[in-house]
Amino acid sequence: MKVFSLTAGLLSVRIGFLAFAAVATATSSVAFNPAQAALLARVPAAREMAVCGDMLFVGTKGSSVYALPVSGGRARPVASGFSAPNGVACTGNRLFVASRNSVTAFDIGPGGALSGRRNIRQGLANSGVHSLRYIGVGPDSRLYVSLGSPCNICQPRGMQGTIVSMKQDGSDLRRVAWGVRNSVGFDWHNGAMFFTDNGADRMGDNIPPDELNELRLGGFYGFPYFGGGIRLKGFENTRPPAQQIPPALDFQAHVATLGIHFFRSLGGDALVAEHGSWNRSIPVGRQVVRVRFQGGRPVSATTFARGVGRPVDVKEAPDGSVLVSDDAGGAIYAFRG
Template identity: 80%
Template sequence: MGRSNSFQQFSLHSEPPMVVFAAKAGFLALAAVATVAFGVAAAAQAELLARVPAAREMAVCGDTLFVGTKGSSVYAVPLSGGRARRVASGFSAPNGVACSRGRLFVASRDSITVFDIGRGGALSGRRDIRRDLPNSGAHSYRYIAVGPDARLYVSFGSPCNICSPRGLQGTIVSMNQDGSDLRRVAWGVRNSVGFDWRGGTMFFTDNGADRMGDDVPPDELNALRPGGFYGFPYFGGQIRLTGFEDATPPARQIAPVFNFQAHVAALGIHFFRSLGGDALVAQHGSWDRSVPVGYQVVRLRFRGGRPVSATTFLRDVGRPVDVKEAPDGSVLVSDDAGGAVYVFQR
């Protein structure tokens, strides 16, 4: 991608792994070892693209990468190399970023905001297009993307581990790019923090409930059927959730198309041209399990339009949140614990 030589480069093989960074995030000290598992003998190049505090969702907008965060700011990173610049602030958890038609959309805890994108990723013309977002409690990291229909899609988490959501809690909605014509496109969704489209179908991750044991319920991958009910709080996967074992669901559940290991915390998903249309999924990693799982990026292989297997693609890369494809086919990964964005090249 013609990046500046100021970036650290590492040659990564299947073994031995090499230490890329050691970071401390709050009480959690992470010694991150980046191992690339492409299923081939050739080495891959790993670069630290930029340090971005609490990096979350990413949006590739021309030659600029915008990065949302868990804090109060949004950053812009030149894909050709250079330091991250704070380009917007004053938000509450601006997790979600997406771009369309020369504009950047930011989904935070309290609002959906749009900016005009200028040279070098400079932002101007800030205006809120929605401020009536539901209270999602601890699940307030909104994911946002622009669909093939040019509408904005935004996730609204449930406000709890297992409870009955109210209003737009536990949903995915779509709207016009000016915020009008809001529609609920999925409900019964516990906490989706990632979605993308393949062949016109939106696939979205959903985090399973906690405190039910090491191996249940699974994290999910779902295929969108507009208006469909996806089971929460009655089902996790197709397992009855605590407190709702005998309750009658309000509609027929649309079952997941793929189940991940319980508690891996499947977040961002992106379909890659450079991987023949397979997806990469960021697994943020468990906190509610006796033996930790996740903390990796997996390749989700598709056959006949359906997911058939998930295998490790990148492991020990801190706590990955989102994955995106750079214009040259490289893999971009954000890590909120290490405060970093990485580029992985084959």
Template identity: 45%
Template sequence: MGRRTMTKAQPAGGRRRLLLAAWVVILLTTAAALAQGADPASHLHRIRLPEGFAIQIYARVPGARSLAYAPDLALLFVGSRRDTVHVVMDRDGDGVGETVLPLAQGLRVPNGIAYGDGFLYVAENHRIVRFDLKDWTPGRLLEPEVVYDRLPRYDYHGWRYLALGPDGRLYVALGVPCNICTTEDPVGAIARLNRDGTGFEVYARGIRNSVGMDWHPATGELFFTDNGADMLGDDIPADELNHAPRPGLHFGFPYYAGGRTRSPQFPGPVPVARVSHPVVEFGAHTASLGIHFYRGAMFPDEYRHDAFVAQHGSWNRTEPIGYRVKRVRFNERGQPVGKEVFAEGWLLPDGTAWGRPVDVEELPDGSLLVSDDYAGLIYRITYAPGPGSSATNP
């Protein structure tokens, strides 16, 4: 399981050059951002939101990636691409997480996290583990209990995303270890398994690198993001929002590089009976990651069951794009009907960035949290209607 073939794949030297170029861009962007000011939070006033919305710093967490809130414990858990999972506590309930502590350390890329029934589940690069929180006390580091230890191990796109589905099973996305290449199950797929580690199976195939999953609150059907291939131009291929209402669907990769753009490495007939194309196409290289369907009551009624998508931002585009949160509008039948920018301003006018959104989570009061691994921040977005507003909440 996990062995991969590299038919018509990018050569090893090309992959190294691609990675080197990415790191050069990131280092240059970092230097520019640091030149703008030592504290990224000093740029918070640059964030633009629709009227009535406001943003503040919720917590400072190094390398903040995936978010999982435990309502029964009133705790926020934060994954990373380092070796640590953090826990954030808002002890006085004022909407600011004033206490940030490591929950577990020494892990291998604990990017994906999901909470359920007193356990925090963590997808490392090579396995899924869990932490029993029933007797946890602040400051105590927890040791992992292995749930599943047979995930294929590789570095390129090796940060896993994890979600707990309405069927009670864990869903894990396994990105491909390449730019464009063929793979074997479960690589290039979303797999699912029971929370005790049994019943591992592939749910969806033909996926390049998904870092966001959520289920529509009314239909219970899965939607997930996917990142298009690099190095094919500024404006192609598209990043994606996909709909997987049932298992067994194929979403086109590597025959499609993203959206409806065919991969130049695979120009012939597509050896798949039917390809499920994206239901929403985002801009190329926006790096669309975490997705969350809004379920709360703080925002105006029109936001209920719409999706928020965090766009991490481009590294290989002539003019940078992304670095924002998009809103995808859904109708009453659970179908996407439009998209628009919800929050932007992490990209500076000179083309450098001071922050990069990663994931979106919701607090019990209906406010939204957005993680930023670049600035090491978690933001909280709230809504309060102004005088004379006609907005209503249930």
């Protein structure tokens, strides 16, 4: 594996790369050159990102949301007082922040300044476990938020272990998926939502798999009865309440799939952040993988890049660059064509 020494302003980092790929599309063609990758900014405990015009907003595991120019520059906190504002998403001049207990809306001003803070939805299902929310704006203009299960393997209650949607004022809350263990990433491809889900722990090195699922409104995705096609401990002989929708693609167990984004600059393929294992005898993950799609369905996953810490989220900049957040290193990386 080659190791390149990269510099962005006063910041430098050493990153190892295994694979880079791009294909030409009708709208764009970007060739990702390892030597053109860079550390874009330092953001403590960086999590989900939102590209909003020429600004990049970054959620964190701390108490603040950060902003910086997409082109690079110093990141600064623009909103604080949250409990783990993991999720950020924008539409028009509005930013939405999903924290452990609430969804908060802001108006975006020049330079990423935020104003008009208002809690549009409070009292989210929060057990303290799997409570880092992912948020996105769907093609239907509704907000989608993931609500993780309260445990490794147990029976969720209420809205735990679901993905929900709501209007942009926080009203009309709907459960759109259930039986979801812990989804911390989703995106839309040709109108269909695909979401990642983390498999259960403490069942050995190789089962159950992490998952990529396609949303069917109201669908049941198996937890806590199934992880992929594997029956989970304690529920082996329990009849599920509904027919499981099987994963569209299995990932290796314990890679901890998080953020996913479909890239124009990769011909509509997706990149997925694998945060990495914490209790496997031989560690896996800690990379970004490219998921190839054919006929609207995922068919394979291969390494796109390693050496970017513990990746959390992936997004596409307006110029087609790939942005990757790393919460362990407190960093945002940019892969530019």
